[in-house]
Amino acid sequence: MNMLDSSETKMNSLRDRDANVTISEIAVSAGEWKTPASSQISLAITLKPTSAVQVKPTAQYPKNTPVGNISICRMNDSRVFEFAEETAFGHITLNEDLFAPVLQDCGIKRVELMTFDILEDATLLQMTTILLQQRRDRFQAGALFLDSMVTALSSYLVNRYSATLPLKVSLTGGLAPSTLRRCIDFIQANLTESIRLDDLARETGMSPSHLIRSFRQSTGKSPYQYVLELRTKRAKSMMRDRRLGLTEIALSSGFANQHHLSRIFRRVVGVTPSRYRANLLG
Template sequence: MVTNEALRVNLAGEDGLSIYPNKALLSNNSTDWGGLYLQYHRQPPPEMLENFCPQHRLIVHDRTSRSPIVETFEGLNQLYPMSQGTVRVLPANARTQAYWQTEHQFIVLAFEPELLAQHMAQTTDVSDVELLPIINLCDPLIHSMGLALKAELESGGIGGRLYVDAMTTALMAHLLRHYSAHKYSLSPIVSGLPRHTLRQVVDYIHEHLDQDLTLATLAAIARMSQSYFSRLFKQSTKLSPHQYVIQCRVDRAKQLLRQGEFSIAEIAYSLGFTHQSHLSHHFKRLTGSSPKAFLNK
């Protein structure tokens, strides 16, 4: 739930510009694109307030920068490089805040949630859907669509609205296929994740044990809402996603301890634990002995 501490910005109006130090270089605020909004920004390092928006937002990076972005999404901090073609998908009303250290140019594509729902109703039998949060994803198609819509706004060619409508339809279809999840109504007959989905998530966990494996990240891989994914994952593994990640980290720590090439502190850091005592706590809880005692067995 959004709190009063976050700034509400509405990209359908001028107040959407207030989260950045400078006004947008380009905007379609005076042009009717049927619920789709485009802004093109060149912004210095900002003092950006935490904010939320009633529209879905796609932040499209159109050039590479040597300075990374620090993104705070729903209270979680993430650091990632700014590369040409990378995209941030920010669902409506999600709280976010970002900071960068050098001047940055980017496209903001925003649209009303009803626009996605309308396209969904025309193409599927699903009654409801939610857009998944995706950070630092390389998506050449969204990147090219953002550039094409920017060029259309700059040129204002013949048949502009028809062109924008066609691009909007293609964008909504792409988002529905790749970055959305059904809002399922759980039933008692559900018996877990599909085998290929479970394997995909488990492989990702094992390959990224050193990173912050959030529920949002894992649910996005499975293309499900967080609550639905968490329920099915536990049915499949008998563990919650967080418990499974901790178990995998402890199992990997046991392997590394046996190899004897790294200190306990180095192992803890390499496996995403905040400090050595964090590893020791979970190691003893799951194995019955501390890492040091495990080495002396």
């Protein structure tokens, strides 16, 4: 996404090509600002409350946008707004390729969303907030979490805001036992690697969104939650060896670093790795 003038905006952007998503934070100074004309589906999230007047292509009355406001942006459309004070936005761009499996599941030929300048949607706000926080954390939660969030976001957008009514696809049951076994074997064999949702989808022959639903029906967990539990179990087992430090255990269990291990371990087990190890070894 390109801005008119670097003096008007400051943008901090991270892109994950495999997940087909670009996540940005944009600081906008007071004065006129031209929105980019994007050919992809994009969302804007207000991070600082503001009031703006649309100047071009047609003048409109001021609009107050509170923190947490979501905009589903118009595609291939550029507008000029005037801001009375500096503000900030989160911006998430989703590549059209990301929607292909979702469209197939919903029986829609192409993605076309209804657009909104001011939208209150608690679910959409939660998803976009999580993605923005992941950008700030430089995607520490890993590729599988990012893939799962982006897939969930694209599916939600199509099912909730598609201009074409999606078909209601009834999915019963979970994965076939042999398919589930292949999926779990792949996870276990690649536990220390960066597992992508597309990798698991290829193992099952399903779309990513269908895989997430079916995997949860079979195991009671999402693929990401399942991977975290396996990594936590491996870490717990390795903690029996007094010679191993927590950093080595973290990396050997598939976590990004010791901090990542500590955060997830406490969430899953209920205590810190250090406390668990002390209780384990006496």
